[in-house]
Amino acid sequence: MGESFKGLSRRDFLKVCGASATILGLSQSYVPQIAQALEGAAAKPPVLWLQGQNCTGCSVSALNSNHPSIAELVLDILSFRYQPNIMAASGDQAIQVIKDTIKNEKGKYVLVWEGAVPDKEDGLFAAFGEENGKPMTADKWITEAADSAAVVIATGTCAAFGGIPRANQAVTGAKGLLFDGTAKGGAYKGTTPVVNVPGCPPNPDWLVGTIVYWLMNKKAPDVDNYGRPKMFYGQTIHDNCERRAAFEAGLYLETWGDPAAIAPAEGGTATQNYCLVKKGCKGPITFSDCPIRRWNSRTSWPIGAHGICIGCTQPEFYAGLAPLYEKVPEVNLFGIQTTADNIAKVLGVAVAIGLGAHLVGNFATGRVGGKGGDK
Amino acid sequence: MAKVVIDPVTRIEGHLKIEVEVENGVVKDAWSSGTMYRGFEQLIQGKDPRDAIRITQRVCGVCNTIHGMSSVFAVDNAFGVTVPDNGRIIRNLIFASDWLADHPLHFYHLAALDYIDIMAVASYAGNDPALLKVKDKIVSLVKANDTYPLTPRYEPDAFVIKDPEVVTTAVSHYLEALEMRKLGHEMLALWGGRAPFFQNVVVGGVGIRPTVARIAEFTWRFEQLASWLENTYVADVVALGTGPLKPIHDLKVGLGVSNFLGYGAFDEKKSGDIKNRFFRSGVIDNLDLKNIKDLDPSKITEDVKYSYYKSASGLKPAVGKTDPDPKKADAYSFIKSPRYDGKPHEGGPLARMLMQQDPGFMELAGKIGVWPSAVARHAARAYETKMLIGQIRVWLDQLAKNINGEVCDDKALPMDAREGMGITDAPRSANGHWVSIDKGKVTNYQIVNASGWNFGPRDDKGVRGPVEEAIVGAPVPDPTNPTNVVRVVRSFDPCLACSVHIIEPTTNEILKFKVT
């Protein structure tokens, strides 16, 4: 192994590898393997990060990456050819970089795609760059950029499933890359593998971890039915929620900020923090490791800060999960005095069959709010 | 005459296109166009109004708290709640944390590359270990023949700072800022659950209660960030603004419309009360700083003659309509043209500081020169960061003294017909949401976006929007390097994806930029 990796000191380089192992949940004994994978490449792997109907929240979340930090990612590990929020170039200069990368790095670059892709009105609802005086639409870019990529990472629920823009699909035609909500059949029709890293926005670890996994193994991680890496989206929020005991005990918060439903350590007088299911918590039907990984250098997470889970990693988000502040229909509480057995039975069914199929069935019969992506 | 089109303008949030006409090296005319539409106002129709507080935050992931705050103020207003003091203060802390993360992000990561020649780092000859590390990094990128994403870029123009010591320091602060801004988001997450997009601010207040431990956890991060902001960020902006960047200011690059407007920000008494805010609300016309008028929200309207909407023009937001038609003739933007009293107004830090007239800011403005410009906007942004830091300490104190106070006036969803308005200043401008509800559902929702005030297209009378106006007069000696145009555009801190195109009208050919 060389003395330095692409300008990094050996020590700094191993630190980056150690951080990458942590994010993947690997023991530090994997560090040499990661180092080998990164050093094996002749040059830093090129990345194109393109945006359709997005809000840039996914990009801003990625800036919060710690292990490795965003500076290490951008300057040391990857070659960010195009990332509209940080790159120096503008205009045709910037567009030329995309075109050059597509042409010169065919089959070698990672395409990170943020935002939904709309197809109504010739795709005019999302465009960047021009060709012969005509706007280049997201619709055109996705085919061009994805076909020549080694792998596509659909970052965020917009890119994975259509997300919030899909709630206005009737007008703009917004879809995810491979999915249109829970259904297969998105805006990208090509054959390059697509890994979904949903979340609105995704935790930076989910995105960076997926990229590092791909760099190490040159293949996509094991994914679920919705293309999400199981290492991050393998369990429901409810499975690991710190309020699960309250849920089982039938202790539910009814009024926001009520001290009688909040633990003493959190400024209340109750024995524990009560479960938020009656306030609409979507934790029972949402797959991600938020309760364990938490957010923003592990300072907190939505339920930890006394807010509900809104189900933002799910293909149904947003329209299929509305109204957010009403109890999810899948969870039957049998009144306040419930028993753990009853709850386990109800949830057991839902969780065991993987909820995806379950919800689809419910959309068909109109049971989940009766409006899966109607608007 | 040369027509210049830059598409996309990067280092901003969103999709926007700006065209300029250049004559004798000076911009004669400009057009600003938003090139992306999702339809939040449409998709929230028929939904539970409480959802808007979560969903409309995703209008913009950069100014991520602003839409959430505007939305909760609007829905609070419609529900008729009285937010308890602690709920109001915790909201202020969440909101302010985002400002402290956002302002340095804007200066270092979005704007700074327009003002420095980053390759000058290679000539750094000093022996500061931290700066040498920066030099090694950049030199190694050059050696590896891979300097993305720092290049390609516009050829450094006459105003660009080339002094290796200054540039290397700036780049090292750029890297520091990447770490420091995370503290702002951690502070936000401590009270709000996560960033971007806080999750526990609800109608009536917040779900979280203050504790001594949480205040301590917050303060520990806040004081680190505060001292870095004051000693590095504010110091850099002041030093650069009064020094190497003053010539750009002296040329009045980015003057603008000279009308300013602010909704005020950070409630000090009743939640949502625009008369009692830490940053005051108000209106300035024709740069008349002696005559700051009270804001009257009923004077806000939106024109759409040049916007891709077939709905009626000139409507007040409370009864506004959003019906897109991306192929409408003569239209060139998905942004509407907000007007106050029929005139364009600039919103943002400069508007706020001109209304606030804090002695410290007026002194700084005196040193730089008291007129609006791209540089003045950066100075105002830095100065208000300092003011906000001082006030956060006051709020923390108030919270600690009333630690058992209530946090939320939790009211059930009303079933009758109601309306609500929620307006607040945002880091980059003034932002407002208007909601109508009936039978527990949203019947109308209108957003007058912060960047709409600045980046809107011409109004029905053909009067240019603030950014269009600010670009006019900018020196562009070389149409292939329209650096001053992007400097002005970025000084407004756009939260729209922005594209500026450069066309040579004689040949109708789009000039291709050389990749440097």
Ligand code: SF4
């Ligand atoms: S997934 Fe969420 S955070 Fe990401 S672009 Fe879409 S709306 Fe923004």
Ligand code: SF4
């Ligand atoms: S319903 Fe929500 S708050 Fe309650 S235990 Fe499940 S995930 Fe946690």
